[in-house]
Structure formats: C-alpha cells, structure tokens
Amino acid sequence: MLNKRYYIALGIVVVITLVLLKLPNRAASQLKMALGGVYLPVHGLAASVGHVANKATTAVLPRSELVQQLEKAERENQELKIRLAQFEETARENARLRQHFGFLKQVQWKLKLGRVVGRDPANWWRTLRIDVGTRDGIVPNLPVLTAEGLVGRIAEVSYAQSQVVLLGDPDCRVAVMVEDKETREQGVIAPASSSPSDSSLVELSYLSRNSKLAPGQRVITSGVGGIFPKGIFVGQIVDWKSVGYGLYNEARVKIQVKMNTLEDVFVKMP
Amino acid sequence: MNVLHDILILTTAFMLVFLQSSFTPIRAVLGAQVDLLPSLMVYTSLTGGVTSVTLLAVFGGLWLDSLSANPLGVSVLPLFLIGFVIQKYRGLILREQPFAQYMLGLSASALAPVATLALVVNLDVHPMVGWFSLWQWIVMALGGAVVTPIWFWVFDRLLSALSYRPLNETSFRSDREIKRGRS
Numbered sequence: 458m459l460n461k462r463y464y465i466a467l468g469i470v471v472v473i474t475l476v477l478l479k480l481p482n483r484a485a486s487q488l489k490m491a492l493g494g495v496y497l498p499v500h501g502l503a504a505s506v507g508h509v510a511n512k513a514t515t516a517v518l519p520r521s522e523l524v525q526q527l528e529k530a531e532r533e534n535q536e537l538k539i540r541l542a543q544f545e546e547t548a549r550e551n552a553r554l555r556q557h558f559g560f561l562k563q564v565q566w567k568l569k570l571g572r573v574v575g576r577d578p579a580n581w582w583r584t585l586r587i588d589v590g591t592r593d594g595i596v597p598n599l600p601v602l603t604a605e606g607l608v609g610r611i612a613e614v615s616y617a618q619s620q621v622v623l624l625g626d627p628d629c630r631v632a633v634m635v636e637d638k639e640t641r642e643q644g645v646i647a648p649a650s651s652s653p654s655d656s657s658l659v660e661l662s663y664l665s666r667n668s669k670l671a672p673g674q675r676v677i678t679s680g681v682g683g684i685f686p687k688g689i690f691v692g693q694i695v696d697w698k699s700v701g702y703g704l705y706n707e708a709r710v711k712i713q714v715k716m717n718t719l720e721d722v723f724v725k726m727p
Numbered sequence: 728m729n730v731l732h733d734i735l736i737l738t739t740a741f742m743l744v745f746l747q748s749s750f751t752p753i754r755a756v757l758g759a760q761v762d763l764l765p766s767l768m769v770y771t772s773l774t775g776g777v778t779s780v781t782l783l784a785v786f787g788g789l790w791l792d793s794l795s796a797n798p799l800g801v802s803v804l805p806l807f808l809i810g811f812v813i814q815k816y817r818g819l820i821l822r823e824q825p826f827a828q829y830m831l832g833l834s835a836s837a838l839a840p841v842a843t844l845a846l847v848v849n850l851d852v853h854p855m856v857g858w859f860s861l862w863q864w865i866v867m868a869l870g871g872a873v874v875t876p877i878w879f880w881v882f883d884r885l886l887s888a889l890s891y892r893p894l895n896e897t898s899f900r901s902d903r904e905i906k907r908g909r910s
Contacts, residue, residue, distance in 0.1 A: 463814065470803060496748075496794065578744060579762075582797070586794065
C-alpha cells in the first residue's frame with residue numbers, strides 16, 4: 458500500500474507534464490533549447506576528446522602515407538582549378554545573358570559550417586543537432602546542405618546549437634522538381650510510407666499522371682515554398698507507380714546524402 | 728546514502744541521454760536506438776524512495792525531450808508511472824534475482840516508448856510510425872532488459888565503494904559487561 462507521499466508525487470508529475478505540454482510553442486521551444494544547453498559542456502568535452510584522438514592518430518601516420526595523400530590532394534586541386542576556370546567562364550556568360558534578358562542577378566550563397574553534435578535519441582524522429590546557433594546568425598527554417606546535396610532545414614535554434622529536421626521526417630517537406638530535358642515535373646518530398654526501414658528512401662508525390670519518369674533521374678529543389686532555394690540536389694528516382702486510381706504518380710527517391718554518417722553540414726545563410 | 732544514491736542516479740541519467748544522442752553505432756547496425764532510462768527507473772524504484780523516482784522521471788524525461796524532437800515533457804509521465812507501479816508492488820518482487828530484474832527491465836522498456844508515443848500522437852504531431860517501429864520496439868525492449876541487471880551490479884559496487892563501510896557488529900554490550908573485582 459502506498460502512502461500519501463506517492464500520490465502527492467504523482468500529482469506533481471501530472472501537473473508538470475500538463476503545464477509543459479500546454480506551453481505556447483515559442484515558450485516550449487525556448488525552454489527546450491535552454492534545457493538542452495546543459496549538454497553544451499559535455500558536447501564540448503566530447504569534441505575535444507575526439508580532436509585529441511584525431512591528433513594522436515595523425516601523429517602516428519607514416520610519412521609515406523602522408524606524402525601519398527598530399528599528392529592525391531594536389532592532383533585533385535589541379536583538376537578543380539581547371540573546372541573552376543571553366544565555371545567562371547560559364548558564370549560570366551550566364552551573367553551577360555541575364556543582363557541581356559533582364560533576369561535578376563544570381564547571388565552567391567553564404568554558407569556557415571556546422572558540426573553534428575548529436576542525433577535524436579527517440580526513434581520516431583529524424584533530427585540532429587549542430588553546433589551553430591543564434592550567436593552565428595542562425596534562424597529557423599534555413600536550409601541545411603552538404604556538398605552531396607540537401608540535408609534538411611533548421612527547426613529550433615538556441616544560442617550555441619540548432620536542431621535540424623532531416624529530409625524524410627514528416628516535418629520536412631520539400632518542393633522539388635525532376636531535372637530532365639523532357640520533363641521538369643514538380644512534386645513534394647515526403648517520408649516514404651512504403652519503406653520506413655530504409656531511411657535513405659523518400660517519397661516524391663503529386664506528380665502529374667502524364668509525367669515521364671525513369672529510374673536514375675535527378676531530383677532537385679524547385680524553389681517553390683520559399684524555404685529551399687532552387688537547384689539543390691536531393692537524390693535520384695529509384696522507381697515510380699501510379700496512385701489515386703491513376704490520378705497522379707508517385708516516385709521513390711534515394712536521398713544522395715548519407716544521413717547516418719554526417720559529421721559536418723552547411724547552413725545556407727539568408 | 729540517499730543523497731549520494733540520487734546524485735549517482737541523476738548523473739547516470741544525464742550521461743545516458745547524452746550517449747543516446749551522440750553514440751550511434753547501435754542505431755547504425757540495428758536501425759533503432761536503445762532507451763535506457765526505463766531500465767534505470769526499474770533500478771531506482773526498487774532501491775530508492777519516491778523522491779528518487781520523481782527526480783529521475785522529471786529530470787531524465789526533460790533531458791531526453793530537450794535533445795529530441797519530442798514535445799517537451801512528454802517522456803516524464805510514462806517514466807514516472809513505471810516507477811510508481813513498481814514501487815507499489817515492490818514488496819512482492821524478488822528484486823535480488825537477475826531474472827526478475829531482466830523481466831522488469833523488459834516490461835518497462837517495452838511500455839515506456841508505447842506510452843510516450845500514445846501521448847505524442849495525441850498532441851497533433853506526426854511521428855514516424857510504421858511496421859518498422861515494431862522492430863525498433865523489440866530492440867528497445869530487449870536492450871533495456873539486458874541492461875537492467877547490469878545497473879544493479881554497477882550501482883551496488885559504486886555505492887559500496889563511495890559509502891562508509893558499516894562497522895562490524897560484535898557481541899560485546901557494555902551494559903552486560905561483568906566487572907570483576909571490588910568497586
């Protein structure tokens with residue numbers, strides 16, 4: 458038999474839960490980020506330990522391997538320089554044509570590098586935390602990407618950390634288009650209901666029934682919606698089917714970025 | 728003893744939440760992250776009082792929610808209810824037996840995510856739940872079950888190492904001492 462103290466404790470916990478769950482979104486988000494802030498020193502410590510371990514590993518690397526890596530990096534650098542020259546020429550040409558046709562000038566993206574410090578401990582969300590926050594100028598809804606492609610968007614921000622909702626989470630729907638010469642079909646990326654076990658697959662829905670789809674076609678952001686700028690690579694079409702009694706098509710897209718192995722990401726600043 | 732016990736439990740909960748967030752090999756291999764707070768609650772409810780259970784439920788739940796996309800406070804009540812029920816029946820539980828600890832850990836780790844999800848679904852947010860969640864649920868339940876007896880082993884040793892050793896009782900009693908000689 459439990460005494461009175463147990464029922465008082467139960468009452469306190471129920472009240473705390475109800476108060477927290479009924480908090481306005483903004484207050485709840487701020488409180489949540491403040492509570493998550495207690496992990497900042499631990500994250501910092503873990504990063505320092507990782508850094509020291511990394512340094513120790515680098516210190517014991519044989520010279521021959523370092524020379525080999527350096528040679529490889531130099532080769533890549535040469536290749537990239539040639540490509541850059543080519544792209545600069547294309548950019549100049551693009552700028553001239555834009556001026557000619559009166560199109561708006563494209564602005565270069567400002568990117569902020571963030572290190573992944575943690576993932577969602579609950580299994581029913583796809584989010585991660587990065588070590589940049591309001592002190593770095595981060596605000597909610599900024600797109601997060603890597604060199605491979607789109608990662609997601611910023612959901613919540615604290616002073617030193619931010620929470621990123623990953624592509625494939627129900628809270629991260631992205632307007633995309635199929636990048637193909639014949640079709641510029643537009644749709645929306647949503648979590649894959651048919652293959653939830655494979656986190657690298659998402660669903661591209663609301664494609665018109667006449668769309669010419671094929672496996673391997675590239676999917677990029679369409680810029681519709683205003684959060685994600687046009688042209689960020691999302692992934693490639695794996696297969697597609699007709700749904701809604703033939704009213705529209707739905708495709709499965711393999712996300713290009715490997716979310717499980719992400720260590721660093723870029724936030725596209727406004 | 729009680730304060731030390733509570734501090735150890737809360738420190739462990741704090742570190743557990745951090746590890747669940749930053750240590751990902753289990754998730755990478757099995758496709759699910761194990762939640763160890765329910766198993767820690769089993770240990771706490773069998774060895775501590777209502778204050779320990781409440782502290783663990785409130786702080787553990789809030790820390791977990793703060794690093795997750797869960798609505799804040801959603802993990803607190805399920806954790807507390809597990810501790811509450813175990814404390815209610817703890818007189819009937821063979822708490823020293825590893826099998827009993829294992830079964831309690833299994834039940835707690837299976838119930839906690841279900842109760843949390845039930846709350847989350849009723850809050851007008853849309854978690855990713857499908858057939859694959861069944862596999863994740865099994866991994867979470869088994870993971871928690873395996874770890875529960877380990878908590879008992881680890882904390883018993885930690886507490887005996889950090890507490891004062893009890894004095895060995897002798898049969899000597901000063902009031903029963905026979906004093907010889909003339910007084």
